[in-house]
Amino acid sequence: MAGTSSDKQTFDLGRQRIGTVYAKALLAAADEAGQTDAVLEDFGSLIHDVINQREDLRHAICGGIMSEEQRIEVLDKAFGGKMTPVLLTFLKVVTQHERQDCLREIYNATVKLNNERRGIVEITATTATELPEEMAANLTATLQSKLGREVVLKSEVDPDVIGGLILHIGDTVFDGSVANRLKQLRQKALETTAQEAKASLERFTNSTQS
C-alpha cells in the first residue's frame, strides 16, 4: 500500500498546506539518506496499521495531552530501532512543532509528491462489486499502456454504480457506469418526448386552422 494515499480524503485546506510543506522536507531528508522507499513504507505502516487502527495510540501520538518531552520519549520508546532513523527524527521534529495532529495530511502529501516526481498516476476505480484481482491487473496494464505512465490502481466499491466502471484520474472522471447511462438516457428520452408532444400539438392546432 506504499503507493496509495490514505483512504479518507480530507478537506481541511490549512492542514493540507502544512502537510505539503512538511512532506517536501521529509522527502528531501529521505532522499539525502537514500532511504525514500523505506521511509515511505514505514510511514504508511504507521498511518494504516497504528493510527488508523488504534484509537488510543492515535491519541498518544497525534494528541496534545502530553508535554513535548513526554511525547518525544514515547516516540523513542515505541519506535526506536524499529523505524528508519530519518522518519523517527522527522516525527520528533513534527511533534516539537506541535503539528503531530497533521500526520495524516503529511503522509498524503508525501505520497502525492513522491508519485508526482516519479510519474506515477493514482487512479481510483469505482465498481458495483469488488473488482476481481485478474481484472484489476488487466485494467492497470491497459491504463499503463494508454497513459504511458506507471499506474497505481485504487479500487472502491459503490453499489449505486449498478454496473460498469468509473475511473477517477486526478480531477477528471471517466464515467462508463450503468447508472450514468441510465441518467443520460432518461434525460434524452424526456427531451425527445417533450419535443414530440409539442410537435404533435402544433400539428393538431395547425390542421384545425387550415
Next chain:
Amino acid sequence: MKFNADEIASVIKQEIQQFDTQVDVREVGRVLEVGDGIARVYGLSGIMAGEMVEFPNGTIGLAFNLEENSVGVIILGDYLTIKEGDEVKALGTLLSVPVGDAVLGRVVDPLGNPLDGMGPIQATETRPVEFLAPGVSERKPVHEPMQTGIKAVDAMTPVGRGQRQLIIGDRKTGKTAIALDAILNQKNTGVKCFYVAVGQKDSSVAGVVEVLRRNGAMDYTTVIVAGASTPAPLQYVAPYAGTAMAEYFMFNGQAALIVYDDLSKQASAYRELSLLMRRPPGREAYPGDVFYCHSRLLERSAKLSDALGAGSLTSLPIIETLEGEVSAYIPTNVISITDGQIYLQPDLFFAGIRPAMNVGISVSRVGGNAQIKAMKKVAGGLRLDLAAFRELEAFAQLGTELDEATQRRLDRGYRMVELLKQGQYKPLDVYDQILSIYAGTRGHLDEVPVVDVLRWEAEYLEFAKAKYPQIREQLEATKDLTDEVRDLMEKAIAEFQKTFVTS
C-alpha cells in the same frame, strides 16, 4: 387534444435503440463549504474563471475565485440543498441565456427561465452573458434620437440611440416612472425594450409588468427579474443577462433599449459576494473592481457602425442616492461612466413638478446631436434659461422690488416650469412636444395664468391636430423648423388664443 400513448412510447423506444453509449468524461471537484449563495470547491484543477459548473441538484454555478487550493463558486439558484462533499462538475462552457424574438413579451429570471407561467421559451439561439463590448472601429457617433416621450427630457437632456443616460435620485422621486415612460413611448418604433429589475420588491415588479401590459408595451418588452429575495449571485448576474438579450437585437441591426433598475442594488449584491469570497474591501466596503463591474456593463451599450448593421443599444441605468448624496462611491462611478444624467430631486417632486428633474445638474453629453433639427431650434437655450430662472427665483424670494424685465423673465420661467410638467404614462409625441415648447419659449403663454398652462397646452394640441394638420405633416417631412412651419404655428396659436377661455 389527447396524446397518443403508443406514439410517445415508440419515440422513447426509438431513442433507446439509437442511444449510443459513450464514456462520459468530466472534471469534478468536491464541495468544501457552502452558504450564502457561494460554495468553496476542492478540485476542479483545470477550471477557468467564469466557467459554469453544475451541482448534483442541477443548480448552475460560476467559477468566481480561483485560489491555490480551492475554487470559489457563486451559485445561481437554490443553494440550500447543496451539501458538503457533493460532487461538482465543470461544464466547460460560459453562462449563456436564450435570445431572440422568443424572449420578447416574457418575464424571465437572469438565467432565461420563464417566471410568467406562459410555458417554456422556444429560443433557437443563445448568447454568452459576459461579452466584450464593441471596440472603437465597430462604433459610430450617436446621431439618431431615442425619444422618451417626456417633454423635459427630450427638450433639455435628449437621449440618442446608443447613449447611456443615467437616471439618478433619491427614493420615491419618479426614477422608474421616467424609464417606464421611455419604454411606453417605443411603441410602433421597432425599438425592443428590456427592463432589468434588480433587488426590487416582487410586488413593485408585478406593478411594472402590469403597467407595461395595460399600455400594450409587453409585446416588445422583456422583463428580467432578480427580486430582493433571490440570492446575491443572481442579482449580480441579472444586468449582464439582460444586456446579452438586448445585444442580440443590436448585432442584428435593430435598436434596443435597456433599463437597469437599479444598479446600486446590483453593486450591493456584488459587494456581498466579494466580501463572502474574501476579496479585500475598499471604499464603502465595495471591492476594488466595482467600477469595472459597471463600466464593462455600460460599455456594451453602443451605436454600431454601418458595416455591422448600424444597430444600437441604448441604456438607462438607474441609481438610487441616499439623501441626495451624489458624491457617494457608486453614484460618482456611474455618473463618470455614462453619457449624461437626469437628476431627480425630492423637493421638486413634492412641489408638484413632475418629472422632478433638476435642470441645473442634469446633462446629456451626446444627445444634442441626436435631436431632430426642429426640436434643437425650439428648445435650444431652454435648459440654461430654466437654470437661470431657478437662481432668479431664489433671489426674488427676498421680496425686493423687481424691475419689469426681471418680472417678465420670472413670469416666463413659471410658465415654462408648468409647461414641462407631464402626467405619468402619458408620453408625448416629439412633434406635439415641439408645438407646445415653441409656444412656451416664444412667449405665447406669458398672458395665460399659470394654473391654466397645462389645460392650454392640451387644448392647443387638440386644436392644432384638428385645424392645422399640415404643421405636423411638414414637421414629419422636413424634421426642421422651416419658416413655413413657423408661420403656420404663429397663425395657429393666434387663432387658438382667441378661443381660449381662462378659468
